[in-house]
Amino acid sequence: MSDTAIDKANKPEFYLTEDHHPEGSTMLGFWLYLMSDCLIFAVLFATYGVLGRNYAAGPSPADLFDLPLVAINTSMLLLSSITYGFAMLQMERKAKTETLFWLGVTGVFGLAFLGLELYEFAHLIHEGAGPTRSAFLSCFFTLVGTHGLHVTFGIVWLVTLMVQVSMHGLIPENRRRLMCLSMFWHFLDVVWIGVFSFVYLMGVLG
Amino acid sequence: MTTHAPATEDAHEAHHGHSHGHEAAHGTFRSYMIGFVLSIILTAIPFWLVMADVFESSTVTAAWVMGLAAVQIVVHMIFFLHMNPQSEGGWTMMALIFTLLIVAIALAGSLWVMHHLNTNMMPMTPEMMKNMP
Numbered sequence: 123m124s125d126t127a128i129d130k131a132n133k134p135e136f137y138l139t140e141d142h143h144p145e146g147s148t149m150l151g152f153w154l155y156l157m158s159d160c161l162i163f164a165v166l167f168a169t170y171g172v173l174g175r176n177y178a179a180g181p182s183p184a185d186l187f188d189l190p191l192v193a194i195n196t197s198m199l200l201l202s203s204i205t206y207g208f209a210m211l212q213m214e215r216k217a218k219t220e221t222l223f224w225l226g227v228t229g230v231f232g233l234a235f236l237g238l239e240l241y242e243f244a245h246l247i248h249e250g251a252g253p254t255r256s257a258f259l260s261c262f263f264t265l266v267g268t269h270g271l272h273v274t275f276g277i278v279w280l281v282t283l284m285v286q287v288s289m290h291g292l293i294p295e296n297r298r299r300l301m302c303l304s305m306f307w308h309f310l311d312v313v314w315i316g317v318f319s320f321v322y323l324m325g326v327l328g
Numbered sequence: 329m330t331t332h333a334p335a336t337e338d339a340h341e342a343h344h345g346h347s348h349g350h351e352a353a354h355g356t357f358r359s360y361m362i363g364f365v366l367s368i369i370l371t372a373i374p375f376w377l378v379m380a381d382v383f384e385s386s387t388v389t390a391a392w393v394m395g396l397a398a399v400q401i402v403v404h405m406i407f408f409l410h411m412n413p414q415s416e417g418g419w420t421m422m423a424l425i426f427t428l429l430i431v432a433i434a435l436a437g438s439l440w441v442m443h444h445l446n447t448n449m450m451p452m453t454p455e456m457m458k459n460m461p
Contacts, residue, residue: 319397
């Protein structure tokens with residue numbers, strides 16, 4: 123049998139013994155989550171692209187969509203994006219009250235966006251153009267509704283962070299969380315660009 | 329107007345000590361406002377094109393709408409999401425490029441395949457349509 127004594131001290135190591143967890147990896151991890159979220163929306167957009175013209179003798183986008191309302195909705199989301207940017211700038215300055223103020227303004231614009239979208243949905247369903255009417259309306263409600271759900275959870279997250287910041291101040295943990303939400307919020311705005319261009323404007327064009 | 333001079337940026341880096349680009353990029357007031365104004369313009373133009381029926385052909389309008397949307401997405405990526413090839417040692421950009429590739433395949437592939445499926449469907453007479461389940 124082998125009688126080679128294994129030198130414990132000089133045992134080669136094939137792994138890093140110290141914990142390798144760089145400081146900023148949260149941002150990259152969150153970015154990867156956003157990219158996977160992007161795939162969800164890509165698939166919903168593809169579904170809409172395939173089924174968006176199947177009206178089942180029902181109403182078409184040109185009959186249903188109210189472009190001035192969509193324009194107001196879009197500006198709400200755009201304004202909330204820039205006010206979140208202001209909140210981030212105040213966070214950099216370590217100004218707690220101003221950060222909370224701009225986060226609040228962002229929340230109000232987000233709620234306005236959601237309110238207008240819910241009004242639009244209620245109006246459509248009331249007119250008999252609910253998600254069960256045609257393939258076009260099914261995928262329209264799925265795509266726009268998924269985006270709306272994201273905004274809803276964004277607002278829940280925003281309120282949670284406002285409570286956190288007001289209780290604990292702008293500690294590193296809260297700054298990190300605010301940066302993650304910043305990416306999430308701006309990402310939702312990017313998705314909305316696709317929605318208003320591809321669904322609303324192209325739909326009305328016919 | 330906060331204009332970040334390079335000197336303050338350096339001081340900021342030095343303060344962090346071992347900062348090698350993993351700290352997420354920060355915007356300035358100026359960069360946020362540039363992004364905001366650009367995105368307002370890039371939103372207003374497609375809405376105006378569609379609502380005022382500027383072009384005769386709807387294909388031209390559609391091309392403009394989709395083109396402006398692509399430009400606006402890039403504007404948002406740069407000015408709001410602070411994308412740059414250096415952040416996180418280039419890994420955010422790699423993830424983005426990979427995602428865009430998958431998105432392009434999923435979108436173009438679905439539209440292409442389903443379009444051909446539609447055009448190659450067996451023609452249906454009104455009789456057959458009426459007897460559909």
